[in-house]
Amino acid sequence: MTGDKAAQNAWEFTGRRWFFPSALIHELDPDASRSGRRPRRTARDWAVDFASFLLAVLVGLLGAETLSDNRDIPPALVAADQVLGALSCGAVWLRRRLPLGLAAAMVPVGFVSETSGGVAMIALFTLAVHRPFRYVAWVAATQLALVPLYFWWRPDPDLPYPAAIVLLLVLTVAVVGWGMFVRSKRQLMLSLRDRARRAETEARLRAEQAQRLAREAIAREMHDVLAHRLTLLSVHAGALEFRPDAPREEVARAAGVIRESAHEALQDLREIIGVLRAGESDDAGRPQPTLAALETLVAESRQAGTKVVLDQRVGDPAAVPASVGRTAYRIAQECLTNARKHAPGTEVTVAVTGGPGEGLTVTVRNPAPEGDIPHVPGAGQGLIGLTERATLAGGTLEHGPASDGGFRVRARLPWG
Known part of the structure; x- marks a missing residue:
């Protein structure tokens, strides 16, 4: 050639x-x-x-x-x-x-x-x-x-x-x-x-811009997925470190969560690297989670020791458009990850309301943690990525301290 x-x-x-x-x-x-x-x-x-x-x-x-x-x-x-x-x-x-x-x-x-x-x-x-x-x-x-x-x-x-x-x-x-x-x-x-x-x-400029946008989307996906998995690893590894005398059942359960989370993180990382090598969009690989998978995410967080209250008032989560449901899932996932890092031991409330024509509202809130909580460094890229993700979906996202000293994230997404 x-x-x-x-x-x-x-x-x-x-x-x-x-x-x-x-x-x-x-x-x-x-x-x-x-x-x-x-x-x-x-x-x-x-x-x-x-x-x-x-x-x-x-x-x-x-x-x-x-x-x-x-x-x-x-x-x-x-x-x-x-x-x-x-x-x-x-x-x-x-x-x-x-x-x-x-x-x-x-x-x-x-x-x-x-x-x-x-x-x-x-x-x-x-x-x-x-x-x-x-x-x-x-x-x-x-x-x-x-x-x-x-x-x-x-x-x-x-x-x-x-x-x-x-x-x-x-x-x-x-x-x-x-x-x-x-x-x-x-x-x-x-x-x-x-x-x-x-x-x-x-x-050439359009191709470079499309490639840059695709890589940014993959980077956001990597942050959302791997941060959740690695936080679970950190929580259970910390529990094993500080409670070496825990019952065998709890140790086995924590070790199982660590093994499963590590396996899922490696599989997600392998898929993302495969997408980067192939130069394709981030739609390849396993089906992306939607709003119907939110209960599984909450159960996984509860298994990791986080107190989560799910208030889902959407009649048929499967009827939510895939892009809107995926955005809502990633918002809840990132907020649960942040709550485990910055407010451990608090009860996190995840509320999802809305319907066709009126839009979808996702609210994640946690109260202020009690006692002295060690500072966990963070660059704030997660909330920036969530705001951009919501904007790309045609919605808005607000985040900030609540009146009781806790933290609240509220996203409004279109559901036409």
Whole structure:
């Protein structure tokens, strides 16, 4: 696959170096634009410049033949005309580097030298391709203004005076129009390339943002799940540490909770790491808990020694939308985890009310703990994550101290 991609890039680069002019490649290639160096001629540039040189020489030879047939022109003037024509043909190779200077210089040279007429037209075409219209308008208007005077000074032996003027006017306008068409076509190509680059950049930014949001969601899920499991481990391990003389039944029960919680934490961690490796969303793996699993969560907390009162006034928890039920479950889970850490021994009340059309309200409250409770450090990221989770679900979350010194968390979630 890498070799095919390299071959394709090489082919595209070679084709571009042939079919595109160097100025357009310089605009299309950002590395060339940043280098500040003048673009080198491509193979196409050499072919076009050589063809332009041959065309200028051919027109100059036709003009020299016309001068030699006119017996009224002095030989010295004919020789001077041919010298100017030869120098003008050589100047064709400078048309890409100095388009405005060459076109402006060819206005007086083309007026006094008939063999330089082809170079004047080529310079005007190059100016129309490489410079804005205001420069082209000034140079072309000056040439058109000199056309009647030119044919008055050097009348064409084969055409009448009005026909010669009209013919040269039409030729000049056609050259300018052709050059402007080529310029507009190149600008269109540049605009399409710029749009493609912007689209690629926007797509990359959207992908990075989606990846960041997915990882943040996985991080919140990891915090909610593992914090609950590890708190259970800490509580039962602490009970075994401070009560080594506890009955065998209590020790066995605590050891069973520790083993089960460790197993669940490892399984949750394994699933989350698997999601990160696969780059998928956090919907993979086991089904996520909803409001119907709230009673199981409360029973698990009671088994860990936390006094929990569940007041669930939702008739059918399974009818709650999955996203709303999962958010309510995570809010209750995080609040029970915080209560075990910061207010051990207190009775935690979990109230869930609401119905379709009126929304779902989750309230978790605990009184102030009695006695001296050791300070448990915390960064407050759990409550911040809960607030963000509720906001993403379209609801609100309030938390803070209660009037009796306890703590209360209240969330309102939509249930349309």
